[in-house]
Amino acid sequence: MGTVAALYRYPVKSTLGEGVPAVAVTADGFAGDRVFAVLDGTRAVGSAKHPRKWGALLRCRSRTDSSGRVRVVLPDGSALAAEDPDLDQRLSRLLGRQVFLSAAVPERSRLERAVPEYEGEVPDVVRATASVDATGESITSGTVAPGTFFDFGKVHLVTTASLARMREVYPAGDFDVRRFRPNLVVDTDDGPGFPEDAWPGSRLRVGEALFRVVVPTPRCAVPTLGHDELPPDPGIMRAVAREHRVPVFDLGRLSCLGVYLDVLEAGTVRLGDKITSQQTV
Structure with missing residues:
Protein backbone atom coordinates (compact mmCIF):
# COMPACT_ATOMS: atom_id res chain seq x y z
CA MET A 1 0.00 0.00 0.00
CA GLY A 2 2.90 2.36 0.59
CA THR A 3 5.53 3.56 3.02
CA VAL A 4 5.71 6.20 5.74
CA ALA A 5 6.97 9.39 4.08
CA ALA A 6 6.59 11.79 7.03
CA LEU A 7 5.48 11.88 10.66
CA TYR A 8 4.17 14.99 12.39
CA ARG A 9 2.86 15.94 15.80
CA TYR A 10 1.50 19.21 17.15
CA PRO A 11 2.14 19.48 20.90
CA VAL A 12 -0.06 22.59 21.17
CA LYS A 13 -3.29 22.48 19.18
CA SER A 14 -3.42 24.79 16.14
CA THR A 15 0.23 25.80 16.29
CA LEU A 16 2.74 24.70 13.71
CA GLY A 17 4.12 21.32 14.70
CA GLU A 18 7.25 19.24 14.30
CA GLY A 19 8.37 16.50 11.96
CA VAL A 20 9.87 13.50 13.71
CA PRO A 21 11.82 10.45 12.45
CA ALA A 22 9.94 8.06 14.73
CA VAL A 23 7.05 8.23 17.18
CA ALA A 24 5.50 6.07 19.85
CA VAL A 25 1.86 5.36 19.13
CA THR A 26 -0.39 4.84 22.15
CA ALA A 27 -4.10 4.21 22.54
CA ASP A 28 -4.47 8.02 22.52
CA GLY A 29 -2.64 8.57 19.23
CA PHE A 30 0.88 9.88 18.63
CA ALA A 31 2.71 10.46 21.89
CA GLY A 32 3.06 14.19 22.44
CA ASP A 33 0.35 15.20 19.97
CA ARG A 34 -2.17 17.89 21.04
CA VAL A 35 -1.26 17.57 24.71
CA PHE A 36 -1.90 21.31 25.22
CA ALA A 37 -4.38 23.83 23.87
CA VAL A 38 -4.89 27.56 24.25
CA LEU A 39 -8.20 28.38 25.97
CA ASP A 40 -10.13 31.51 26.80
CA GLY A 41 -12.63 32.40 29.51
CA THR A 42 -15.61 31.17 27.49
CA ARG A 43 -14.27 27.56 27.49
CA ALA A 44 -13.47 27.92 23.79
CA VAL A 45 -10.60 25.69 22.67
CA GLY A 46 -8.17 27.59 20.47
CA SER A 47 -8.55 26.35 16.90
CA ALA A 48 -7.48 28.00 13.67
CA LYS A 49 -10.73 26.67 12.21
CA HIS A 50 -12.00 30.05 13.42
CA PRO A 51 -9.25 32.11 11.75
CA ARG A 52 -10.37 35.58 12.84
CA LYS A 53 -10.31 34.55 16.48
CA TRP A 54 -7.47 32.01 16.65
CA GLY A 55 -5.57 32.19 13.36
CA ALA A 56 -2.54 33.86 14.98
CA LEU A 57 -1.72 30.55 16.65
CA LEU A 58 -0.39 29.41 13.27
CA ARG A 59 2.36 32.00 13.69
CA CYS A 60 3.63 29.97 16.64
CA ARG A 61 5.34 26.59 16.65
CA SER A 62 5.29 23.94 19.37
CA ARG A 63 7.99 21.33 19.79
CA THR A 64 9.20 18.80 22.32
CA ASP A 65 12.79 19.28 23.51
CA SER A 66 15.31 16.56 24.36
CA SER A 67 14.07 16.43 27.95
CA GLY A 68 10.47 15.84 26.85
CA ARG A 69 9.26 19.33 27.75
CA VAL A 70 6.97 21.19 25.34
CA ARG A 71 8.17 24.61 24.22
CA VAL A 72 6.26 27.22 22.25
CA VAL A 73 8.21 29.28 19.73
CA LEU A 74 6.54 32.69 19.37
CA PRO A 75 6.53 34.83 16.20
CA ASP A 76 9.57 36.82 17.42
CA GLY A 77 11.58 33.59 17.71
CA SER A 78 11.60 33.36 21.50
CA ALA A 79 10.91 29.88 22.89
CA LEU A 80 9.09 29.50 26.20
CA ALA A 81 8.38 26.30 28.09
CA ALA A 82 4.70 25.39 28.37
CA GLU A 83 4.97 25.89 32.14
CA ASP A 84 6.54 29.36 31.87
CA PRO A 85 4.21 31.86 33.59
CA ASP A 86 5.09 34.48 30.98
CA LEU A 87 3.72 32.36 28.14
CA ASP A 88 0.06 33.09 28.88
CA GLN A 89 0.75 36.81 28.84
CA ARG A 90 2.63 36.60 25.56
CA LEU A 91 -0.12 34.53 23.94
CA SER A 92 -2.76 36.95 25.25
CA ARG A 93 -0.95 39.87 23.59
CA ARG A 127 -24.76 25.24 8.35
CA ALA A 128 -28.36 25.97 9.33
CA THR A 129 -27.23 26.47 12.96
CA ALA A 130 -24.54 29.04 12.15
CA SER A 131 -24.51 32.44 13.82
CA VAL A 132 -22.37 35.56 13.49
CA ASP A 133 -20.09 36.17 16.46
CA ALA A 134 -18.30 39.29 17.72
CA THR A 135 -15.58 38.95 15.06
CA GLY A 136 -18.20 39.26 12.31
CA GLU A 137 -17.56 35.68 11.23
CA SER A 138 -20.33 33.17 10.62
CA ILE A 139 -19.49 30.22 12.85
CA THR A 140 -20.79 26.92 14.15
CA SER A 141 -19.93 25.47 17.54
CA GLY A 142 -19.25 21.90 18.60
CA THR A 143 -17.03 20.09 21.06
CA VAL A 144 -13.67 18.35 20.99
CA ALA A 145 -13.47 14.56 21.24
CA PRO A 146 -14.19 13.58 24.88
CA GLY A 147 -11.20 13.97 27.16
CA THR A 148 -8.87 15.16 24.37
CA PHE A 149 -8.04 18.21 22.28
CA PHE A 150 -8.64 16.29 19.04
CA ASP A 151 -11.45 17.43 16.78
CA PHE A 152 -12.39 13.83 16.03
CA GLY A 153 -9.90 11.10 15.06
CA LYS A 154 -6.78 10.39 17.09
CA VAL A 155 -4.51 10.00 14.05
CA HIS A 156 -4.83 11.77 10.71
CA LEU A 157 -3.42 10.21 7.52
CA VAL A 158 -2.84 11.86 4.12
CA THR A 159 -1.52 10.17 0.97
CA THR A 160 0.93 11.58 -1.55
CA ALA A 161 -1.38 10.37 -4.34
CA SER A 162 -4.24 12.61 -3.17
CA LEU A 163 -1.96 15.64 -2.94
CA ALA A 164 -0.61 14.89 -6.42
CA ARG A 165 -4.12 14.69 -7.81
CA MET A 166 -5.03 18.06 -6.29
CA ARG A 167 -1.93 19.62 -7.85
CA GLU A 168 -3.25 18.44 -11.23
CA VAL A 169 -6.67 19.94 -10.51
CA TYR A 170 -5.34 23.27 -9.24
CA PRO A 171 -1.78 23.78 -10.57
CA ALA A 172 -1.59 27.32 -9.19
CA GLY A 173 -2.03 26.05 -5.63
CA ASP A 174 0.74 24.87 -3.34
CA PHE A 175 -0.51 21.57 -1.92
CA ASP A 176 2.30 21.30 0.58
CA VAL A 177 1.30 18.54 2.99
CA ARG A 178 1.82 20.86 5.97
CA ARG A 179 -1.35 22.75 5.04
CA PHE A 180 -3.39 19.65 5.90
CA ARG A 181 -1.73 19.02 9.28
CA PRO A 182 -1.49 15.22 9.11
CA ASN A 183 0.18 12.94 11.60
CA LEU A 184 1.04 10.31 9.03
CA VAL A 185 1.95 10.87 5.38
CA VAL A 186 1.85 7.77 3.17
CA ASP A 187 3.84 7.57 -0.05
CA THR A 188 1.66 5.54 -2.38
CA ASP A 189 4.20 5.35 -5.23
CA ASP A 190 2.37 7.72 -7.58
CA GLY A 191 -0.79 5.62 -7.70
CA PRO A 192 -4.16 7.13 -8.67
CA GLY A 193 -5.57 9.90 -6.53
CA PHE A 194 -7.58 9.34 -3.35
CA PRO A 195 -6.74 5.65 -2.71
CA GLU A 196 -7.81 6.18 0.91
CA ASP A 197 -11.45 6.43 -0.21
CA ALA A 198 -11.49 2.60 -0.21
CA TRP A 199 -9.87 2.22 3.21
CA PRO A 200 -12.60 3.01 5.82
CA GLY A 201 -13.27 -0.08 7.90
CA SER A 202 -9.92 -1.66 7.04
CA ARG A 203 -6.95 -2.25 9.31
CA LEU A 204 -3.52 -0.86 8.51
CA ARG A 205 -0.30 -2.25 9.94
CA VAL A 206 2.22 0.60 10.10
CA GLY A 207 5.53 -0.41 11.64
CA GLU A 208 4.70 -1.89 15.05
CA ALA A 209 1.29 -0.19 15.31
CA LEU A 210 -2.09 -1.30 14.04
CA PHE A 211 -4.78 1.19 13.05
CA ARG A 212 -8.41 1.05 11.97
CA VAL A 213 -9.49 3.49 9.27
CA VAL A 214 -12.62 5.25 10.52
CA VAL A 215 -13.81 7.89 8.07
CA PRO A 216 -12.65 10.39 5.44
CA THR A 217 -11.37 13.68 6.87
CA PRO A 218 -13.71 16.63 6.16
CA ARG A 219 -11.62 19.72 5.51
CA CYS A 220 -12.06 23.19 7.00
CA ALA A 221 -10.58 26.62 6.29
CA VAL A 222 -7.17 25.78 7.81
CA PRO A 223 -5.46 24.57 4.58
CA THR A 224 -6.21 27.97 3.00
CA LEU A 225 -4.32 29.89 5.72
CA GLY A 226 -0.66 30.84 5.83
CA HIS A 227 1.58 28.15 7.34
CA ASP A 228 5.17 29.15 8.07
CA GLU A 229 6.47 30.37 4.69
CA LEU A 230 3.37 29.10 2.84
CA PRO A 231 1.09 32.03 1.90
CA PRO A 232 -2.70 32.07 2.31
CA ASP A 233 -4.58 30.59 -0.65
CA PRO A 234 -8.40 30.40 -0.53
CA GLY A 235 -8.33 28.46 -3.81
CA ILE A 236 -6.95 25.38 -2.05
CA MET A 237 -10.22 24.36 -0.46
CA ARG A 238 -12.39 25.56 -3.33
CA ALA A 239 -10.46 23.10 -5.49
CA VAL A 240 -10.96 20.26 -3.00
CA ALA A 241 -14.68 21.08 -2.81
CA ARG A 242 -14.96 20.89 -6.62
CA GLU A 243 -12.90 17.72 -7.02
CA HIS A 244 -13.49 15.52 -4.02
CA ARG A 245 -16.72 15.43 -2.07
CA VAL A 246 -17.48 12.05 -0.54
CA PRO A 247 -20.08 10.68 1.91
CA VAL A 248 -19.21 11.12 5.59
CA PHE A 249 -21.41 9.18 8.01
CA ASP A 250 -24.95 10.59 7.59
CA LEU A 251 -23.75 14.16 7.00
CA GLY A 252 -23.87 14.10 3.21
CA ARG A 253 -21.05 14.57 0.70
CA LEU A 254 -18.28 16.70 2.19
CA SER A 255 -14.97 18.06 0.91
CA CYS A 256 -12.42 15.54 2.14
CA LEU A 257 -8.73 14.82 1.88
CA GLY A 258 -7.19 12.11 4.05
CA VAL A 259 -8.70 9.76 6.62
CA TYR A 260 -8.97 9.51 10.39
CA LEU A 261 -7.59 6.46 12.18
CA ASP A 262 -8.15 4.83 15.54
CA VAL A 263 -5.36 2.91 17.29
CA LEU A 264 -5.90 -0.83 17.75
CA GLU A 265 -2.36 -1.78 18.81
CA ALA A 266 0.31 0.52 20.21
CA GLY A 267 3.90 0.52 18.97
CA THR A 268 6.59 2.59 17.31
CA VAL A 269 6.24 3.97 13.78
CA ARG A 270 9.31 5.12 11.85
CA LEU A 271 10.01 6.87 8.58
CA GLY A 272 10.24 4.30 5.80
CA ASP A 273 8.03 1.74 7.54
CA LYS A 274 5.89 -0.28 5.16
CA ILE A 275 2.11 -0.02 5.36
CA THR A 276 0.05 -3.13 4.77
CA SER A 277 -3.65 -3.89 4.91
CA GLN A 278 -4.79 -6.61 7.31
CA GLN A 279 -7.94 -8.63 7.03
CA THR A 280 -10.62 -7.92 9.60
CA VAL A 281 -11.90 -10.85 11.62
Whole structure:
Protein backbone atom coordinates (compact mmCIF):
# COMPACT_ATOMS: atom_id res chain seq x y z
CA MET A 1 0.00 0.00 0.00
CA GLY A 2 2.90 2.36 0.59
CA THR A 3 5.53 3.56 3.02
CA VAL A 4 5.71 6.20 5.74
CA ALA A 5 6.97 9.39 4.08
CA ALA A 6 6.59 11.79 7.03
CA LEU A 7 5.48 11.88 10.66
CA TYR A 8 4.17 14.99 12.39
CA ARG A 9 2.86 15.94 15.80
CA TYR A 10 1.50 19.21 17.15
CA PRO A 11 2.14 19.48 20.90
CA VAL A 12 -0.06 22.59 21.17
CA LYS A 13 -3.29 22.48 19.18
CA SER A 14 -3.42 24.79 16.14
CA THR A 15 0.23 25.80 16.29
CA LEU A 16 2.74 24.70 13.71
CA GLY A 17 4.12 21.32 14.70
CA GLU A 18 7.25 19.24 14.30
CA GLY A 19 8.37 16.50 11.96
CA VAL A 20 9.87 13.50 13.71
CA PRO A 21 11.82 10.45 12.45
CA ALA A 22 9.94 8.06 14.73
CA VAL A 23 7.05 8.23 17.18
CA ALA A 24 5.50 6.07 19.85
CA VAL A 25 1.86 5.36 19.13
CA THR A 26 -0.39 4.84 22.15
CA ALA A 27 -4.10 4.21 22.54
CA ASP A 28 -4.47 8.02 22.52
CA GLY A 29 -2.64 8.57 19.23
CA PHE A 30 0.88 9.88 18.63
CA ALA A 31 2.71 10.46 21.89
CA GLY A 32 3.06 14.19 22.44
CA ASP A 33 0.35 15.20 19.97
CA ARG A 34 -2.17 17.89 21.04
CA VAL A 35 -1.26 17.57 24.71
CA PHE A 36 -1.90 21.31 25.22
CA ALA A 37 -4.38 23.83 23.87
CA VAL A 38 -4.89 27.56 24.25
CA LEU A 39 -8.20 28.38 25.97
CA ASP A 40 -10.13 31.51 26.80
CA GLY A 41 -12.63 32.40 29.51
CA THR A 42 -15.61 31.17 27.49
CA ARG A 43 -14.27 27.56 27.49
CA ALA A 44 -13.47 27.92 23.79
CA VAL A 45 -10.60 25.69 22.67
CA GLY A 46 -8.17 27.59 20.47
CA SER A 47 -8.55 26.35 16.90
CA ALA A 48 -7.48 28.00 13.67
CA LYS A 49 -10.73 26.67 12.21
CA HIS A 50 -12.00 30.05 13.42
CA PRO A 51 -9.25 32.11 11.75
CA ARG A 52 -10.37 35.58 12.84
CA LYS A 53 -10.31 34.55 16.48
CA TRP A 54 -7.47 32.01 16.65
CA GLY A 55 -5.57 32.19 13.36
CA ALA A 56 -2.54 33.86 14.98
CA LEU A 57 -1.72 30.55 16.65
CA LEU A 58 -0.39 29.41 13.27
CA ARG A 59 2.36 32.00 13.69
CA CYS A 60 3.63 29.97 16.64
CA ARG A 61 5.34 26.59 16.65
CA SER A 62 5.29 23.94 19.37
CA ARG A 63 7.99 21.33 19.79
CA THR A 64 9.20 18.80 22.32
CA ASP A 65 12.79 19.28 23.51
CA SER A 66 15.31 16.56 24.36
CA SER A 67 14.07 16.43 27.95
CA GLY A 68 10.47 15.84 26.85
CA ARG A 69 9.26 19.33 27.75
CA VAL A 70 6.97 21.19 25.34
CA ARG A 71 8.17 24.61 24.22
CA VAL A 72 6.26 27.22 22.25
CA VAL A 73 8.21 29.28 19.73
CA LEU A 74 6.54 32.69 19.37
CA PRO A 75 6.53 34.83 16.20
CA ASP A 76 9.57 36.82 17.42
CA GLY A 77 11.58 33.59 17.71
CA SER A 78 11.60 33.36 21.50
CA ALA A 79 10.91 29.88 22.89
CA LEU A 80 9.09 29.50 26.20
CA ALA A 81 8.38 26.30 28.09
CA ALA A 82 4.70 25.39 28.37
CA GLU A 83 4.97 25.89 32.14
CA ASP A 84 6.54 29.36 31.87
CA PRO A 85 4.21 31.86 33.59
CA ASP A 86 5.09 34.48 30.98
CA LEU A 87 3.72 32.36 28.14
CA ASP A 88 0.06 33.09 28.88
CA GLN A 89 0.75 36.81 28.84
CA ARG A 90 2.63 36.60 25.56
CA LEU A 91 -0.12 34.53 23.94
CA SER A 92 -2.76 36.95 25.25
CA ARG A 93 -0.95 39.87 23.59
CA LEU A 94 -0.69 37.92 20.35
CA LEU A 95 -4.40 37.08 20.29
CA GLY A 96 -5.64 40.40 21.69
CA ARG A 97 -7.54 38.99 24.67
CA GLN A 98 -6.93 36.97 27.82
CA VAL A 99 -6.03 33.35 27.06
CA PHE A 100 -4.06 30.62 28.76
CA LEU A 101 -2.32 27.37 27.89
CA SER A 102 -3.83 24.23 29.39
CA ALA A 103 -3.24 20.49 29.43
CA ALA A 104 -6.68 19.93 30.99
CA VAL A 105 -9.69 19.64 28.71
CA PRO A 106 -12.48 21.79 30.15
CA GLU A 107 -15.92 20.36 30.72
CA ARG A 108 -18.45 21.63 28.19
CA SER A 109 -15.67 22.90 25.97
CA ARG A 110 -16.52 24.70 22.73
CA LEU A 111 -14.82 24.30 19.37
CA GLU A 112 -15.74 27.04 16.89
CA ARG A 113 -15.52 26.70 13.12
CA ALA A 114 -15.89 29.38 10.49
CA VAL A 115 -18.49 28.62 7.82
CA PRO A 116 -17.12 29.09 4.28
CA GLU A 117 -19.14 30.48 1.41
CA TYR A 118 -18.59 27.44 -0.81
CA GLU A 119 -20.60 24.26 -0.32
CA GLY A 120 -19.15 20.96 0.83
CA GLU A 121 -17.17 21.94 3.92
CA VAL A 122 -20.06 22.10 6.40
CA PRO A 123 -23.05 19.72 6.40
CA ASP A 124 -26.27 21.51 5.50
CA VAL A 125 -27.82 20.57 8.84
CA VAL A 126 -24.89 22.20 10.65
CA ARG A 127 -24.76 25.24 8.35
CA ALA A 128 -28.36 25.97 9.33
CA THR A 129 -27.23 26.47 12.96
CA ALA A 130 -24.54 29.04 12.15
CA SER A 131 -24.51 32.44 13.82
CA VAL A 132 -22.37 35.56 13.49
CA ASP A 133 -20.09 36.17 16.46
CA ALA A 134 -18.30 39.29 17.72
CA THR A 135 -15.58 38.95 15.06
CA GLY A 136 -18.20 39.26 12.31
CA GLU A 137 -17.56 35.68 11.23
CA SER A 138 -20.33 33.17 10.62
CA ILE A 139 -19.49 30.22 12.85
CA THR A 140 -20.79 26.92 14.15
CA SER A 141 -19.93 25.47 17.54
CA GLY A 142 -19.25 21.90 18.60
CA THR A 143 -17.03 20.09 21.06
CA VAL A 144 -13.67 18.35 20.99
CA ALA A 145 -13.47 14.56 21.24
CA PRO A 146 -14.19 13.58 24.88
CA GLY A 147 -11.20 13.97 27.16
CA THR A 148 -8.87 15.16 24.37
CA PHE A 149 -8.04 18.21 22.28
CA PHE A 150 -8.64 16.29 19.04
CA ASP A 151 -11.45 17.43 16.78
CA PHE A 152 -12.39 13.83 16.03
CA GLY A 153 -9.90 11.10 15.06
CA LYS A 154 -6.78 10.39 17.09
CA VAL A 155 -4.51 10.00 14.05
CA HIS A 156 -4.83 11.77 10.71
CA LEU A 157 -3.42 10.21 7.52
CA VAL A 158 -2.84 11.86 4.12
CA THR A 159 -1.52 10.17 0.97
CA THR A 160 0.93 11.58 -1.55
CA ALA A 161 -1.38 10.37 -4.34
CA SER A 162 -4.24 12.61 -3.17
CA LEU A 163 -1.96 15.64 -2.94
CA ALA A 164 -0.61 14.89 -6.42
CA ARG A 165 -4.12 14.69 -7.81
CA MET A 166 -5.03 18.06 -6.29
CA ARG A 167 -1.93 19.62 -7.85
CA GLU A 168 -3.25 18.44 -11.23
CA VAL A 169 -6.67 19.94 -10.51
CA TYR A 170 -5.34 23.27 -9.24
CA PRO A 171 -1.78 23.78 -10.57
CA ALA A 172 -1.59 27.32 -9.19
CA GLY A 173 -2.03 26.05 -5.63
CA ASP A 174 0.74 24.87 -3.34
CA PHE A 175 -0.51 21.57 -1.92
CA ASP A 176 2.30 21.30 0.58
CA VAL A 177 1.30 18.54 2.99
CA ARG A 178 1.82 20.86 5.97
CA ARG A 179 -1.35 22.75 5.04
CA PHE A 180 -3.39 19.65 5.90
CA ARG A 181 -1.73 19.02 9.28
CA PRO A 182 -1.49 15.22 9.11
CA ASN A 183 0.18 12.94 11.60
CA LEU A 184 1.04 10.31 9.03
CA VAL A 185 1.95 10.87 5.38
CA VAL A 186 1.85 7.77 3.17
CA ASP A 187 3.84 7.57 -0.05
CA THR A 188 1.66 5.54 -2.38
CA ASP A 189 4.20 5.35 -5.23
CA ASP A 190 2.37 7.72 -7.58
CA GLY A 191 -0.79 5.62 -7.70
CA PRO A 192 -4.16 7.13 -8.67
CA GLY A 193 -5.57 9.90 -6.53
CA PHE A 194 -7.58 9.34 -3.35
CA PRO A 195 -6.74 5.65 -2.71
CA GLU A 196 -7.81 6.18 0.91
CA ASP A 197 -11.45 6.43 -0.21
CA ALA A 198 -11.49 2.60 -0.21
CA TRP A 199 -9.87 2.22 3.21
CA PRO A 200 -12.60 3.01 5.82
CA GLY A 201 -13.27 -0.08 7.90
CA SER A 202 -9.92 -1.66 7.04
CA ARG A 203 -6.95 -2.25 9.31
CA LEU A 204 -3.52 -0.86 8.51
CA ARG A 205 -0.30 -2.25 9.94
CA VAL A 206 2.22 0.60 10.10
CA GLY A 207 5.53 -0.41 11.64
CA GLU A 208 4.70 -1.89 15.05
CA ALA A 209 1.29 -0.19 15.31
CA LEU A 210 -2.09 -1.30 14.04
CA PHE A 211 -4.78 1.19 13.05
CA ARG A 212 -8.41 1.05 11.97
CA VAL A 213 -9.49 3.49 9.27
CA VAL A 214 -12.62 5.25 10.52
CA VAL A 215 -13.81 7.89 8.07
CA PRO A 216 -12.65 10.39 5.44
CA THR A 217 -11.37 13.68 6.87
CA PRO A 218 -13.71 16.63 6.16
CA ARG A 219 -11.62 19.72 5.51
CA CYS A 220 -12.06 23.19 7.00
CA ALA A 221 -10.58 26.62 6.29
CA VAL A 222 -7.17 25.78 7.81
CA PRO A 223 -5.46 24.57 4.58
CA THR A 224 -6.21 27.97 3.00
CA LEU A 225 -4.32 29.89 5.72
CA GLY A 226 -0.66 30.84 5.83
CA HIS A 227 1.58 28.15 7.34
CA ASP A 228 5.17 29.15 8.07
CA GLU A 229 6.47 30.37 4.69
CA LEU A 230 3.37 29.10 2.84
CA PRO A 231 1.09 32.03 1.90
CA PRO A 232 -2.70 32.07 2.31
CA ASP A 233 -4.58 30.59 -0.65
CA PRO A 234 -8.40 30.40 -0.53
CA GLY A 235 -8.33 28.46 -3.81
CA ILE A 236 -6.95 25.38 -2.05
CA MET A 237 -10.22 24.36 -0.46
CA ARG A 238 -12.39 25.56 -3.33
CA ALA A 239 -10.46 23.10 -5.49
CA VAL A 240 -10.96 20.26 -3.00
CA ALA A 241 -14.68 21.08 -2.81
CA ARG A 242 -14.96 20.89 -6.62
CA GLU A 243 -12.90 17.72 -7.02
CA HIS A 244 -13.49 15.52 -4.02
CA ARG A 245 -16.72 15.43 -2.07
CA VAL A 246 -17.48 12.05 -0.54
CA PRO A 247 -20.08 10.68 1.91
CA VAL A 248 -19.21 11.12 5.59
CA PHE A 249 -21.41 9.18 8.01
CA ASP A 250 -24.95 10.59 7.59
CA LEU A 251 -23.75 14.16 7.00
CA GLY A 252 -23.87 14.10 3.21
CA ARG A 253 -21.05 14.57 0.70
CA LEU A 254 -18.28 16.70 2.19
CA SER A 255 -14.97 18.06 0.91
CA CYS A 256 -12.42 15.54 2.14
CA LEU A 257 -8.73 14.82 1.88
CA GLY A 258 -7.19 12.11 4.05
CA VAL A 259 -8.70 9.76 6.62
CA TYR A 260 -8.97 9.51 10.39
CA LEU A 261 -7.59 6.46 12.18
CA ASP A 262 -8.15 4.83 15.54
CA VAL A 263 -5.36 2.91 17.29
CA LEU A 264 -5.90 -0.83 17.75
CA GLU A 265 -2.36 -1.78 18.81
CA ALA A 266 0.31 0.52 20.21
CA GLY A 267 3.90 0.52 18.97
CA THR A 268 6.59 2.59 17.31
CA VAL A 269 6.24 3.97 13.78
CA ARG A 270 9.31 5.12 11.85
CA LEU A 271 10.01 6.87 8.58
CA GLY A 272 10.24 4.30 5.80
CA ASP A 273 8.03 1.74 7.54
CA LYS A 274 5.89 -0.28 5.16
CA ILE A 275 2.11 -0.02 5.36
CA THR A 276 0.05 -3.13 4.77
CA SER A 277 -3.65 -3.89 4.91
CA GLN A 278 -4.79 -6.61 7.31
CA GLN A 279 -7.94 -8.63 7.03
CA THR A 280 -10.62 -7.92 9.60
CA VAL A 281 -11.90 -10.85 11.62
